[in-house]
Amino acid sequence: MKDIEVIHSYLESQASNCFSLLYNRYATKIFSKCISLLKDEALAKDATQEIFTKIFLNLSRFGEKSKFSTWVYSITYNYCIDYIRKMKKQDIFSDEMEKVADVADDGPEIDEELLQMEVRQLREVLDEISIGDKTILLMKYQDELSIKDIAEILGKTESAVKMQIKRAKERAQRTKRELFQEPFS
Template identity: 45%
Template sequence: MVNVLYSRYADKVYRKCYSFVKDEAAAEDLAHDVFIKVLLNLNSFSGRSKFSSWLYSVTYNFCIDYLRRKQRYHIESIDNDNSAPVNIADIDTVEDLNHIKSDRLKLLLEKVKTEEKMILLMKYADSMSIKEIQEALNLSESAVKMRIKRAKEKILDLYETTSFSL
């Protein structure tokens, strides 16, 4: 059973860990630790949601805890860019969010709380549905929608107020 779980989910867990730490060795260590935690807590999986949703939740929470412990927040300088400002009212789809240059978006994501970054990544980077996020985070549908809305507004507010020049 352990081999089946590992072969089925190891790459996904590693990629999710890597998306948080951006370091191959650290991501491998985190993925390994996530699987140890999952195996030790397998009896806490109730079966009310898909196993993959539960594993996703464990992975996210483990990575967030790691980031909190290590306080791995670092802001990178980015080059000048003359792209037009984005109006908050116009942002409501993945395509609109992708309009913000990825380097700027990465910088902005480093400035928000880990929980805000996590829920935005779940929704937009991982294309999870509200229902999947709800199951993974054990929140109500309205709580998920409100957290996404607030996190998105915070990112866009930061976008409008952050100077991107060197």
């Protein structure tokens, strides 16, 4: 059965086997996305359960305007980002973190350089950049989502997403140069 058929069946009958079928199809994907964003297995497990609760409580609101998988990804992404923001707010109040100035937007085209980073360097860079930059780069290059899908998930226009990706790549490249003391080219 296709996702949409399972959803309609579940909404009509509340059959637990439909719930189980969707859970089995998406649990690993949701958990993987949660662990990549939250960096903690226990948190990711809890988040996966919370996300499935949200999905099934709101299943009747799925309007079929996008693929079900995109809708699930959107809920997952938003849940994790909200959780991270909540934790950062707590950190700000407890640690009085310094504000970081936004950097200039003019920089070299870095697609090729970004893709040539060594895996170790890439991991370090991803750990250093903001969660927003990291997430949009992972959506585009790891999850291979289209600009249209990313725009839908983030609730932005496609041109805004393109600009956000461009700026995130530039900041990632700048972070790489700083971390590995590379000259500006």
